[in-house]
Amino acid sequence: MSETTELGLETMDAVYGPGFSATMPKESNPMLQDTIDHLFGEIWSRPGLSIRDRRLLVIGATAALGRADLIEIQVRGALTNGELTPGELREAVLQLHYYVGWGNGTQVNNGVEAAIAAYENETTTTNHEEIDS
Known part of the structure; x- marks a missing residue:
């Protein structure tokens, strides 16, 4: 698992509550992976806004x-x-x-x-x- 994916999953838990990332489907697809890596790993995790x-x-x-x-x-x-x-x-x-x-x-x-x-x-x-x- 890449560092960006790990950060994305951690950020999902910070956004939606502990354990949320565990609800992600085991079978990934490009949209889900981009959501985890980019939206949560790079956007929601930025320091500029809470x-x-x-x-x-x-x-x-x-x-x-x-x-x-x-x-x-x-x-x-x-x-x-x-x-x-x-x-x-x-x-x-x-x-x-x-x-x-x-x-x-x-x-x-x-x-x-x-x-x-x-x-x-x-x-x-x-x-x-x-x-x-």
Whole structure:
């Protein structure tokens, strides 16, 4: 494994939470390898912006596409890493509604709320498991 690939996988874990890189398919292809090596190993890992700052930019760009599924991935990473609170994310939804159009903003809201619900469910389940142990 190249140093760039190792850095890319480490950065994926830093962006989306510990163990995320382990979910990558075992069978690689050019798109996946370029995502790991270039996007995460060379772009997300650059020192010029924090992961939080990069994430906010990605959320804004993705909001313009109206992709609730991609918003959800970014929001789950932000919640997992403690970069943004549910309140801050909901405020971002309101801000974005006026810049990306109401239809796209609605999709952003759907992705944010799905991620918050999943995160809160996981957090509640984990806390109950710790108490039961």
